[in-house]
Amino acid sequence: MFxxxxxxxxxxxxxxxxxxxxxxxxxxxxxxxxTVHESIELIKGLKKLGINQFIPTPHVMQDYYPNxxxxxxxxxxxxxxxxxxxxxxxxxxxxxxxxxMLDHNFEELLKNKGLYTLKKNYILVEMSYYQAPxxxxxxxxxxxxxxxxxxxxxxxxxxxxxxxxxxYLRLKQLGCFxxxxxxxxxxxxxxxxxxxxxYLLEKNLFDFAGTxxxxxxxxxxxxxxxxxxxVYDNLKPIVENTNNVFSVT
Numbered sequence: 001m002f003x004x005x006x007x008x009x010x011x012x013x014x015x016x017x018x019x020x021x022x023x024x025x026x027x028x029x030x031x032x033x034x035t036v037h038e039s040i041e042l043i044k045g046l047k048k049l050g051i052n053q054f055i056p057t058p059h060v061m062q063d064y065y066p067n068x069x070x071x072x073x074x075x076x077x078x079x080x081x082x083x084x085x086x087x088x089x090x091x092x093x094x095x096x097x098x099x100x101m102l103d104h105n106f107e108e109l110l111k112n113k114g115l116y117t118l119k120k121n122y123i124l125v126e127m128s129y130y131q132a133p134x135x136x137x138x139x140x141x142x143x144x145x146x147x148x149x150x151x152x153x154x155x156x157x158x159x160x161x162x163x164x165x166x167x168y169l170r171l172k173q174l175g176c177f178x179x180x181x182x183x184x185x186x187x188x189x190x191x192x193x194x195x196x197x198x199y200l201l202e203k204n205l206f207d208f209a210g211t212x213x214x215x216x217x218x219x220x221x222x223x224x225x226x227x228x229x230x231v232y233d234n235l236k237p238i239v240e241n242t243n244n245v246f247s248v249t
Contacts, residue, residue, distance in 0.1 A: 016050035022210025045219035062105035154181040156197035177207040
């Protein structure tokens with residue numbers, strides 16, 4: 001009697017030379033890496049998954065992480081100085097950006113065009129997990145009017161849309177790009193986020209992907225994340241598009 005076993009597929013199978021456009025590896029400025037040592041350990045862990053291009057995106061939140069060009073630049077320089085003492089820097093590329101909370105502070109930054117872009121005119125934005133801004137559609141319109149392209153971080157994690165799936169189409173029509181958190185496919189953020197991520201994948205609504213790594217536990221989970229053939233097939237072009245648009249080398 002013969003038994004046929006299909007080879008397990010892992011998310012990491014897609015990550016060779018991946019450009020990670022969403023992570024928190026800069027030291028000491030948000031809820032990601034606390035120290036330079038932690039930053040380097042995260043980079044080493046991600047590099048083992050095949051990732052060698054990084055766009056760090058520290059939070060910019062008025063009430064919690066009021067980061068500026070200066071604080072982000074300082075953290076980046078500290079990390080580069082530490083990496084220069086290792087052999088890592090010759091194998092990787094790092095170009096910092098930011099993840100902007102859509103709050104009042106963001107609207108002020110937008111008026112002054114003082115935004116750290118992922119590349120060209122793409123900016124990574126996020127919302128509160130409790131509710132969207134009341135004037136969300138106006139903010140998106142203003143972002144576009146200023147010449148930026150909004151990339152909405154982890155749309156699958158906004159639970160207030162889980163029972164209003166049609167609104168994701170509205171956000172796309174308004175000009176939002178969608179960035180998937182890879183760990184959403186594992187149930188790491190709950191069943192609602194996982195189910196919504198798979199729905200958005202099936203509907204081809206994601207444009208880009210990122211790790212959103214904050215700590216070593218995230219990397220361990222990523223390294224073990226198995227996916228179905230169907231998810232793999234839906235995810236592969238998104239990973240490829242991310243690499244094509246955001247290569248930092």
